[in-house]
Amino acid sequence: AQSVTQLDSHVSVSEGTPVLLRCNYSSSYSPSLFWYVQHPNKGLQLLLKYTSAATLVKGINGFEAEFKKSETSFHLTKPSAHMSDAAEYFCVVSDRGSGNTPLVFGKGTRLSVIA
Amino acid sequence: ETGVTQTPRHLVMGMTNKKSLKCEQHLGHNAMYWYKQSAKKPLELMFVYNFKEQTENNSVPSRFSPECPNSSHLFLHLHTLQPEDSALYLCASSQESSGGVQETQYFGPGTRLLVL
Secondary structure: OOEEEEOOOEEEEEOOOOEEEOEEEEOOOOEEEEEEEEOOOOOEEEEEEEOOOOOEEEOHHHOEEEEEOOOOEEEEEEOOOOHHHOEEEEEEEEEOOOOOOOOEEOOOEEEEEEO | OOOEEEEOOEEEEOOOOEEEEEEEEOOOOOEEEEEEEOOOOOOEEEEEEEOOEEEEEOOOOOOEEEEEEEOOEEEEEEEOOOHHHOEEEEEEEEOOOOOOOOOOOEEOOOEEEEEO
């Protein structure tokens, strides 16, 4: 069975500084990994996903994440935070090769960006 | 973004009411999902429909009743709800293949439900 742990419930950064949102996963098979973002009163939007190609995945709005199998991690980064990045971020895992398994969501990390 | 729409966006209902949430996807996908998002809890998968067949029911109470009349529409019928059912209900869709790879899910904006 798969699971995902987002290590920080809240991260606060200053505008223009780097962002790091941490995620560790557990998976019985080769995982698919996703990061979604949710702005206030909005649905979830896909930022990026990893499905076994390049381990460094680039997403929208300058975000990227690196799949590290040895560390079972899939941390989300961005070189320079923007005020519009303030939102809730969800790390998501799904086992591939075990049928149509559902997505498992982390509890979320709230990102605050200070001017 | 109008790929997945949900109505209503907000709903207040009493415990004895009956109401329905509606979801429509305009992406040509073959799978649709209902999720419940409560404060300080992970997103909970409620129901999955694949090619209009329900393939997942995550021990959801019978006061929640899904309906999928076609691959573009999904309903969640609500009756005799409890205050703890107050949450954001999210609908999603995806294009699933038979290869076992979980495809990207596209989410609607959600219905904010308050049960009094």
